[in-house]
Amino acid sequence: MDIVGWKFFPLVVGLVSFLLFYMKTVSKLSNAECSLLSHDHYWIISKRIVTPTGVISGAVEIYGGNIVSVVKNYHQQAKSSRGNVIDYGDAVVMPGLIDVHAHLDEPGRTEWEGFLSGTKAAAAGGVTTLIDMPLNSFPSTVSEETLKLKVNAAEEKIYVDVGFWGGLVPENAYNRSALEGLLNAGVLGLKSFMCPSGINDFPMTNASHIKEGLHALAKYKRPLLVHAEKELDAESYSETRDGVSDARSYSTYLSTRPPSWEVAAIRELLEVTKDTRYGGSAEGSHLHIVHLSDARASLDLIKGAKISGDSISVETCPHYLAFSAEEIQNGDTRLKCSPPIRDADNKEKLWDAVMNGHIDMLSSDHSPTTPALKHLEDGDFLRAWGGVSSLQYVLPVTWSYGQKYGVTLNQLASWWCESPAQLAGQGLKGVIKTGNHADIVVWEPETEFELDENHTAHHRHPSISAYMGKRLTGKVLATYVRGNLVFKDGKHAPAACGVPILAK
């Protein structure tokens, strides 16, 4: 190359790299394998579209992955003139579910779940966005570097969009630059435990770590999620473990984690959440209590904090709403989780709190492991892994068990779509409205199905599913993620085109 050629060399390199980037992006967007539909401009019509202002009969117009219009009373005549129309009749068209609490366990423990099986299960269940927990994978997501490992592991394996919570642990809590590195790298918020997590590289935090975490989060306006149980009387816990009582009996396990553990943790948290109030030293941060089980004193404390102006929210999970301690059979370790599923009266109180908006949202806390570690064979509640496998079924479970309480479609959308989108800072998701991502689930609320071996479960280990053997109401027909039809009539799209969600 002569002198003039060299002069243009950087320009040529720039042009080539731009072209490569452009080709990669365009080929990604137009990748026919991403969707079971061949067009990217179409209308979905239905007599029951769940919008923030109520359930309407009409059409949702989708173009380039986004919702470009929502119209009421879409007539048959208009239908014929518009080309690509998918008529779902009276099946429900709702925003895709956003599960803010799932453990996908990859990298490091793909024998437990993994991005591929976990997000296939999500898509089959109408969940269009998952926020992955920072623990149960190995290593735990507690630094910029370990977040990169997560994002790399997810590449081309996710059928739905996946965001990530980062871990707040003693090692990074006082290291502001490490925490900011993790936040700048894109975690949507932080998560910590007030009791041992069961995972060696995810140690518990105390109130002072949590205070540091909230102060770091304030300028990012992102939340801290906390597993709120505090070990009291750990002595008697270990005595029970040593086989004094019947380890196959659920009540043995239940007595090891009383409601007072939740109360003690929440009391400590509320000392710190005062800082999140308007004008407080951590204003801008938010504290979210995960998987509340105790609907008595713990819930009262949370209600009080909300009244005082703390920036605080709380979730519970379908397994606390579907089951009660009284009905858990000896040895049925599928239902072991922490905090534990409590008595039937507590379950009624939980439903009451969900129906009245005192519990803000639902999440799966999908936390599977292998059948061996779940101790299905010997039914030992004290040795079994604590965690419920449920991801694919959260929509029909909430709907089926909610019938008795008169749950509405708009309530479902609030608990599973709108509020979780807000918590995770996903302003373009969770609601069917113009300008938002076309993340949609189409389902039949009246169709029942048997969850037995003839039903295709996509979880890595279907046998540990908490709902296996149940008859449920509410069948998912189709799932759209940013306009891609990723699941339809039991089949997934050929390629996994979900994207990692990184906060900016």
Ligand SMILES: NC(=O)N[C@H]1NC(=O)NC1=O
């Ligand atoms: N490590 C982990 O997933 N723990 C979860 N399991 C459970 O039942 N409660 C949890 O916090």
Ligand SMILES: [Zn+2]
């Ligand atoms: Zn937890």
Ligand SMILES: [Zn+2]
């Ligand atoms: Zn969890």
